[in-house]
Amino acid sequence: MSTGVRRRMGVEERRQQLIGVALDLFSRRSPDEVSIDEIASAAGISRPLVYHYFPGKLSLYEAALKRAAEDLAGRFGEPQEGPLGARLLRVMRRFFDFVDEHGPGFSALMRGGPAVGSSATNALIDSVRQAAYEQILAHLGVTEAPARLELVVRSWISLAESTALIWLDGRRIPRGELELQLVHDFAALAAVSAAYDEDMAALLRTMVKDEPADGPFAELVGRLLSLAP
Numbered sequence: 001m002s003t004g005v006r007r008r009m010g011v012e013e014r015r016q017q018l019i020g021v022a023l024d025l026f027s028r029r030s031p032d033e034v035s036i037d038e039i040a041s042a043a044g045i046s047r048p049l050v051y052h053y054f055p056g057k058l059s060l061y062e063a064a065l066k067r068a069a070e071d072l073a074g075r076f077g078e079p080q081e082g083p084l085g086a087r088l089l090r091v092m093r094r095f096f097d098f099v100d101e102h103g104p105g106f107s108a109l110m111r112g113g114p115a116v117g118s119s120a121t122n123a124l125i126d127s128v129r130q131a132a133y134e135q136i137l138a139h140l141g142v143t144e145a146p147a148r149l150e151l152v153v154r155s156w157i158s159l160a161e162s163t164a165l166i167w168l169d170g171r172r173i174p175r176g177e178l179e180l181q182l183v184h185d186f187a188a189l190a191a192v193s194a195a196y197d198e199d200m201a202a203l204l205r206t207m208v209k210d211e212p213a214d215g216p217f218a219e220l221v222g223r224l225l226s227l228a229p
Contacts, residue, residue, distance in 0.1 A: 015053050015063075018043055023064040026105040031061050062120050068105065069124040072098050073131035080139055084207050085183055085216035087139055092160070092179040099164045100175070107168050110161060132157050140203065148197045152189045159185055184220040 009017065021043045025034045036057055040047045054060040075094035078087050099106050136153050137145055145153065160182055167178055187207070194201040211217045 018053055019063045019067055022060050026064055027102040030104045030108045065124055069128050073128045076132045076135040083211050083215050085211055088183045089216050092182050096175055096179055103168050110165055129157055148193045148200050152193050156186050156189055183216045187217050187220055
């Protein structure tokens, strides 16, 4: 039987609760549209109590963004086993899971939001991109990327961000098609770079040598060959 007595939260527990509530609201609407009053109401506390834990909405947004950034960075993690194309496809599926779950917040962050441009926000965004970059290099078996490979990987990460933003604006292309297309884009960027550099050509050969006939990279080759006259 309930006594009706509400358990008092500790300071860190309350902070984490507020971050979770804010992240949920920011995931459904642009952070600019979410008020401190809404966050307080959703958390079941008063507005002044929110300010007891966070100086303002900007600091709460940055804390929520930090949690989201850690989540997003973790989605690029993947066991380095099996064909590369299949691994990248699983990574893209998890990436789009995140975009789907946090659409308005993801869009606000990349296009402009209450904390965009701050040093803390820029550092968080950069940390996600760097985590993604390092994970891709690990899948390629490379510890220190030469200039052309760095260009390929960082360009591809930027392309994934842009593709996700465009997809969120109406979702006019099936999500699964874009996930596969981004894997194909990675192979295409690597192939173009390989045409100019022997080290990249050697890496490309390593990338595709264990790819199965029904894998993403083989599918790209088949699609391109079907376009030939």
